[in-house]
Amino acid sequence: MISLPRSPLSNEECQQLQAAALRVRESILRIMYDSGSGHVGSALSQTDILVALYRGALRVDPKRPDWPQRDRFVLSKGHGGLGLAAVLADCGFINPEDLSTFGKTGSALGMHMHHRKLPAIEAATGSLGHGLGIAVGMALGVRLKTWPSRTICLLSDGECYEGSTWEAALAAGAQRLHRLLAVVDRNRLTMDGFTEQEVPLEPLADKWASFGWRVINCDGHDFRQLCSNIEIALAEPDAADAEAQRPTVILAQTIKGKGVDFMENEAKWHYGALDSVMYARALASVRDQHKALS
Template sequence: MALSTNEIKDLEQHAWQARQDIIDITGWSGGAHIGGGLSVTDILVIMYFKYLNVDPKNPQWEDRDRFIMSKGHAGVAYAPVLARKGYFNFDDLQTFNKFKSPFGMHLDCLKVKGVDVSTGSLGHGLSIAVGLALGARLQKKDWYTYCVLGDGECNEGSVWEAAMSASHFKLNNLVTFVDRNRLMIDGKTEDVMGLEPFADKWKAFGFIVKEVDGHDFNQLAEAIDFAKAEKSGPVVIIANTAKGKGVDFMENEVKWHYGGLDTDLRAQAKASVDKMYGKA
């Protein structure tokens, strides 16, 4: 079902706020994985403010949907979305990645409310998601498991082992996203370890593939609705994104996989985000 005009406006406001928050947290912490945080922002926003069946007042609610941020280094984006959803106070993130802070670069599920699984060692998220989806089936529960992978992470063989399992068990309660920004820490994904033909690989492993613009809320919503309605097996949503989305001097620049922002760069980055959302 297409999103209403008001839903789009609401999601865009959340996305604008999330990108501003990512910039602030990167400044406070001295450095973060800002490029991939900005590319995955819109996926996080539509999941937490439209689709996920969760209760911030009861983070351990047994019947909640499970969400796994397999690309755990994007905690700089994940944490502020959780805060704005109401799991904890946003101002607490001023300690992000500092000594004794509960908010490490990769969020710890034992320390951060709302985080279902600690991730960061890339390649394991989908395996855990498969286990959760199987667990829900065995318990006859109707909650969904959602997993967000980075495309560089798809170099890992464990991703494809998990994909085989998801297909074999026809896990229609599992929805997988790939943040396909085509850049990783060492350069272009296709130079480091070619993934193409990427969609065909997922199809060969038994997945139904939806390929979308990962910054278009209508396309994301259509793909998520399709995935939830599909009963024959697992769906992967390949979300084509831009690393550093919203900050003009970061977009599609591999050097912003990780970086810090001084006062001037922070102001410049925030102004660029304002411009993208027509707030300048």
């Protein structure tokens, strides 16, 4: 099992997570280059959240992916599969050599992954607005089983346009699912452009709060903030405190394309392909940060 870091993170722990995130970003670029194309902007914006979850918070075990009392992680933004595959390989859930099959016909690894093909995946997603409802069902299910499992769901901010996301949010608030954590990858960009110029989502925190959720705002690229807020969100509330029996949403403020200079905050890199020159430039951008770290 991956050990839970104490909060706050030491400098060394923080550096380890940063290094892991840079490895994952390099891996994302390599998978994307090898497979031809991918949702690279979305994969890069969620990377630090996934690293914080898989290396810090989730009680999951690569040797026992079907362990009943594990925490459940649902990638509601299924197109983040490119980034999730890289994290799963980095954390020992899949063989890193298998990443070369990503996107190939018949491979379990690809854009939108399935729990029947890959045990480390909890639910097949890809169509937006499904994951939170599935996570609500899982949270209800583990509560009935009296398992201590927590359920964590990562959504894109674009999914907050789907009515079904709010159906699920309403149900989670009503069911007082305090072991349910939603993280919104708030990169402010969809395929067409900026959310606030398209159909404004703000004030997003107020919306979640009014649906019965505890809302935490944080920098989605700062491991100290991410880890401590995830820990706060997943801490067992006082059973006598009715007000605390609420699901939590972390609005993780992120940058689409984070870590590759020419992709950052560019809608066109929601989904794209790299030629060899761009691939080298993108890798260099990540490796420069790696050098700065060491």
